[in-house]
Amino acid sequence: MTDSKTTNPATQTNMSPVAKFLRATELDTRLLGMFGALALIWLGFHYYGVIFNDFGAFLTARNLWNLSVQTSSIGIMATGMVLVIITRNIDLSVGALVGVTGMTMGILQVDILPAYLGLGNPAIWIITVILGITLGATIGAFHGWLIAYRGIPAFIVTLGGLLVWRGSAFLANNGKTISPVDSTFQLLGGGPYGAVGSTGSWIVGILACLGILWLTVSGRRNRLRHEFALRPMWAEIFVSGAAMAMVIGAVLLVNSYPWPIGIVKQYTEANGLTIPEGGLFISHGFAIPVLILAGVGIMMTILMTKTRFGRYVFAIGGNPEAAALAGINVKWMTLKIFALMGALAGLAGVVASARLNSATNALGVLDELYVIAAAVIGGTSLAGGVGTIYGAILGALVMQSLQTGMVLIGFDTSVQQIVVGSVLVLAVYLDNLYRKRTK
């Protein structure tokens, strides 16, 4: 720290305390803004409930746990939509892909696989998930091929895809709903059994904290090695401390949400236990789909920030001609990006159909709009070249919070649509203002 080469830039100029803080911590102001918006939405809905309905339902363990599960499928797809939008394309077909992959997986695990493997065979869900994701990736790749190699605009290809695959989802089982799905597969959608419990959540939380510490230390070591300016120690401690506090907070939250009495009864009976007096408190812990989303988020972030692939995605978005002149195969990249988007839609199809415990042809209707909105609210620029994975996931959380909050305080569907639509437009407008000011 005393090395003159590693002086802290924050102490050099006389800036306001806020600016100094931001500079030293190197926090993205957009990220802080999103947290602010989220806090506003959560508190607003909660206290609206407290004041007008005599009950604040939003900031309860139960609601927040449900919110996390509901965010998963949109969040998973939003991470892929970031890449699509960064490269100046759009994918309107993701909702329909959720439908067609969900339906195909439903038929596969209920009608086809049990006939060969026997009902309840543990291989069923694995084969189903792999084939579902592969189907999504294949359809996505086909879209990408039409866009990149046949020169049809992405808007048109995926608008066509929206209709084609939604229709296919209907035809697949003549519009009939398939339910229930494989019992193991169902766990991927959450629910009391589809969560990792108290101990599991602590393990996840501790691993996450170790990960944060490792990132902080290795980032610092890397900067030292190349003699770049270091963040001041207090900023390092603040940022990593805040991140770890959020992780621990999330663990405490999901662990404070107990199984409902009915499920506890079922569980104790099945395992030959007796419920002690005063009831048995069994925590939900993190829901499996939330962990899937977290895993996808981490992998996609690594992909976008640490690999050549991610670098090329940004380069294509910034200047497609420059990318091509730098030897990047833009067409092949476009195909791969759409294939990835399709695979993520397939994964979202897994989560969505597992959560409903059924495959219906209406699965994922209007999801494309929520996914695009999540990416855009999360700071992905429709002009291309700019966007982050964590932003899109937060964007999905914002969208879902609005939706859930309005349901809780009893707004009509029509009002919900008006609010969500207005928020989207407002968010992009604010984003424009933000970009102009920071430029």
Next chain:
Amino acid sequence: MTDTNKTPLVELRDMSIAFGGIKAVDHVSIDLHAGEVVGLLGHNGAGKSTLIKCLSGAYQADSGEIYIEGKKVNIENPRDARAQNIETIYQTLALADNLNATANLFLGRELVNRFGMVDEGKMEAETRKIMARLNPNFRKFNEPVSALSGGQRQSVAIARAVYFNAKVLIMDEPTAALGPHETQMVSELIQELKAQGLGIFLIEHDIQNVMQLCDRAAVMKNGQMVGVENVADVTEDDILSMIILGKNPKKAT
């Protein structure tokens, strides 16, 4: 001047390319030797940039052959050109505006660590090294290049071309957007690179620059080569009349 009996570093033979019936480049041949600067002149639309883009892989010629050090090569895309150590500084600079200097410098050739992840720290350190040489005042390493001035952007584009041990350098109007001081820096750089044995194609409108920097001047008009002359043997007026009239005064006499 340059020893023209040796095998040329680059030889373009009988290159042609047409866009929708318009012959942008019409049976043009030109060569370039190591340690030589060849200026390409002509009106806008004369075919200079198009010819050079066939060499840099941005376009594929309809016909014609490219020889590098006497060996025939196939250049179908920019990657092929880079593999032959042919580097290009485009008139547009071809920078991704949303990325920083480091990302642009290594675009398409990122350094990766043993896990296959891009090695940001090492690339930035390398960028700092080369920029310290080319443009010592350059500080904005962590900002997108859209935030840089014209000269700074130019130096990023030049750094990209120079960093990877180029044998052949193509510069398409490298000083068009620059102030006098920066133009001077580019001129010095060209002379330095030439002394290192690089062959340079320089597309340039300013005839004085051509007279000062180039060994030979090639003039194009309407997609055809008007003539290639040793700069020492001609006057500015000779070159001007070649550009305007499309006739080689020496051949006429």
